[in-house]
Amino acid sequence: METHFTGTIWKLGDDIDTDIIMPTQWLTMDSMDDIKKHAFEPLRPELASAIQPGDIIVAGSNFGCGSSREQAPEALSALKIKCIIAKSFARIFFRNAINNGLLLIESQTLADHCQEGDVVEVELNHCIRCNGETFPIPQIPDNIFQLIEDGGLVKSMQKRNGIL
Structure with a gap:
């Protein structure tokens, strides 16, 4: 995994729940390629088709609250979101995201100092830069970093057991 990267911001607010991230009515579709097209549909119907590989979601507090729906982080991974930076994450979503290889970064201040379309630069385990400002970020524990990587x-268990 890259430890230094940039991406364009898609900005969301507080309390983005798993029903917004991945609405229930689309979960029975045949493939994740079909399902991911409906991400964020209740909030912003155009967003899933506008997201480009490597883009970054920046959000407020409690991102991923609601049900333990695993398809929510799975759809974001399928959209090739580089990472999600939020003030905080719901605990179950946080773990489901890691289990799906999705990088999550907590920053209490970035969302208050950026706009949608801004470019953010991330140096893992160090800081985020946006609009000439630098925002410190916590270090990712080695075991979590390995799962995401x-x-x-x-996939991590398959690698450890020589299956991959």
Whole structure:
């Protein structure tokens, strides 16, 4: 996994729940490629088709609250979101995201100092830069970093067991 990267911001607010991230009515579709097209549909119907690989979501507090729906972080991974930077994450979403290989970064201040379309620069375990300002970020524990780098929990276990 890259430890230094940039991406364009898609900005969301507080309390973005899993029903907004991945609405229930689309979960029975045949593939994740079909499902991911409906991400964020209740809030911003155009967003899933506008997101480009490597883009970054910046949000407020409690991102991923609601149900323990695993398809929410799975759809974001399928959209090739580089990472999500939020003030805080719901605990179950946080773990489901890591299990799906999705990088999450907590920053209490970035969302208050950026706009949608801004470019953010991330140096993992160090800081985020945006609009000439620098925002410190916490270090990712080695075991969590390894899971994300391997592409999630299942792929990491397959790698450890010589299956991949």
